[in-house]
Amino acid sequence: MQNRVISRKDLASFVDDLIKTKSAGEVIGIKAQGNKFNFGPLASAAELRLDYDISLLPPKKYFFPQTETVLKYEVGKTPKVEAVAAEKPLCIIGVHPFDIRGLLLFDAVYGGKEPDPNYFLKRNKAIIIGVDCLSPNPKSFAASMGTNITEEGFDLMLTDLGGDYFVTVGTNKGHNLINKAKTREAGAPDLEKRDKVRKEAEKKYQVSLKMKKEEIPALLDATWESKLFKDRSETCFSCGSCVMVCPTCVCFDVQDEMALSLKGGERYRRWDGCMLTEFASVASGENFREHKEQRFRHRMYRKGKYLVERYKYLGCVGCGRCASACLAEIASPAETYNLLKEAK
């Protein structure tokens, strides 16, 4: 598919047009929130902050909302139950490559032999307009995880070339969409410029893995007994911040909520995470990961070993959100893996 180049001004009109016509669904974009950034409904292109580092929550929230009703029921002699799923076509602008990789992992987990319609009804309808991350977060190590760039998972991918944006076209949907905008064909010099910009951005990452990412599973295989897990988790609050902000944390809890009329109610699911104290406990009271050290280790293994063995995708995309959110400064998988390697 033919890549394009679009000027800042024309990109703004393109986005404003999408907002006005809703032709690609409701337009969601990356915006400033205080001195941070977050995804939200876009009122105008002027709100877009494509120069951002990370959003407070990853865009997974649009396909796997924090809380989502999955069943509605009436109780009584013959209960009536129906499964429900909310859906809404969305066009999400400003998704970074590492977050796109996060969504690809989600697709794998929520797909499989029993795909989850609550996720896919939303996901399949969405248009993803990505943007290359040129000002990485100080805690991010996406370059080490190979997720600073992605060749898949987007309809369009923007790269800020200074004056103009390079538009990498990923799908037919993306092609048809950008065709409506005023653009010019991208030539070889533009492509060269895009790749140069990406290369330069790669140098800006301040945290890096001291090994190849492919070596992480083997490293973990050899370090289960390491006392580093205990030492490092000593200051853990079990507050769950790291798992709540993570673009690859897929886990949820399921709860029932009865209406006060007691005639019926809803079953909903809500984000949950393995760093929280009750996550692995069963009704009899047994907690299979009772100590924070066990939970801390489990998370590191899940990100670095279990998921890649199961789904071919590493469970960490190196965005740096967990490390930014962790008050105890212990959440960064890269730091733990580096320390494990050093201690070996």
Place this chain on the structure above:
Amino acid sequence: MKPRVAFFDFTGCEGCQLEVLNFNLEIVDLIGAVDIVEFREASSDHSDDYDIAFIEGSQTTDRDVERVQKIREKAKILVALGACSCTGGVNALKNRFSMEENLKVVYGDSAKLYSTIPTRPTSAYVKVDVQIHGCPPNRNEVISLVKCLLTGKKFEQCHNPVCVECKLAENICAFERGEFCLGPITRGGCNAVCVTGGRKCWGCRALVDEPNVNSEKEILKKYGLTMDDMMLQFKLFNGALEVSK
């Protein structure tokens, strides 16, 4: 038969009862589901016949203690509603001074006509079946409890620190705004309402099951605060709890 519910107020601001009244439309359903036989803020009815007793406020005189013990005898289920009843709440600030001093400051020359005892949580005097934390308590949690009582479902307190709901609410961490927040060690269930409203967590819902107080101290250092800063803040709502320095 509908369960008979009574609200009893002790030392406190009665804000918990107002919060219950604030249910808006749900209050109609609530009234339909239960018989409210005692509720000072909303009704002049009085009755000694009840199944579920909500205790609001803390017991700060010997008379209070006797009264709550009598309520316990009659109630099938006793609920400590709000911070004052659950942890002593703001009332426990007086525990920092001698009782004589407190009486003198409040009642001046008439101090000798009154008596007072140090503030302790209701659970110090009677068995408390359920605690609904918070100043004020979260109305959804109260409704959820009532539903549990009506359906026989076990009421589960939130086990997570406030941080979970704070992240779900997409807040910027209060620490990043330069505030010292008790969210990481405070029991959630409040939807992080204070941080969402631009403030910080004051710890009104008491400590989470496994609070990492040591870690909170470490963070203090990082933000240039002292242990006294933290204790001052923590004791605003939890003065009656023993927390080691």
Place this chain on the structure above:
Amino acid sequence: MVMQLTAKQSIHLPRTAELIRVEKLSDREKVFEFKFDDGKELGQKPGQFVEVSIFGVGEAPISVTSSPTHKGSFELAVRATGGVTNKLHTLDKGAKVGIRGPYGNGFPLDTLKGKDILFVAGGIGLFPLRSLINYVMDKRSDFGEVNTLFGCRSPQERLFIGQLAEWDKSKDMCFLETVDRVPDDEWKGNVGVITTLFPKISFDPKKTYAIVVGPPIMYRFVIAECLKKGLADDHIIMSLERRMKCGVGKCGHCQINGLYCCQEGPVFTYAQVKSLKEAV
């Protein structure tokens, strides 16, 4: 827009079933017999579990205790311990619940066919194991020699007493049981933990598969006994308990290291479990 999903689409939608029989097993345990409203069979393999819904309360994973050779209905034996199970214990005949499943791998019937079997059940570990014991008894000629060991804490905690008596009398299996301790003199049987029964039985370790289900603490000791008797790692089969919330490998709660108890389990061989640090 909110879409309505069919049972085929939603991973969360249960089928409704009617409670057709309740029987008390002990102070904390009851067995419940259910029949689907749509008249269909559960179609489970022994060792699989279902998610039981009580609308307004929640969902809980429960192993199926009846054998698939029993048609028309299925049984769940349940200890009252959590929200759903306590509520379940208050239900009477005629009540409706939701059922999802069956989920999990179940016991490896193909592997077991033609082999000698040693069943070892501790306490309510008998519940999932009973589905297989009854299956084997119903298809007795498909299997070799059968030894069954059952242990619980006290005579009061014995379960399915009528069935224990049948097995005891049966010529089709050698049945032994024990209790950890006796508060009175009425108990005339064995006393001691379940491993004390091992010296009383003999089996050919080459031809035998041990199927072990019980509390986490029991596994360590029973596995050691099995190994001592010469059973190979992959001849020791166990069923593990975890918090299987969704049953379809999404919610993450039932993970044992990298495995999902609801997908690769709940039945594992000791050969598998050995490499899993978190299993037992």
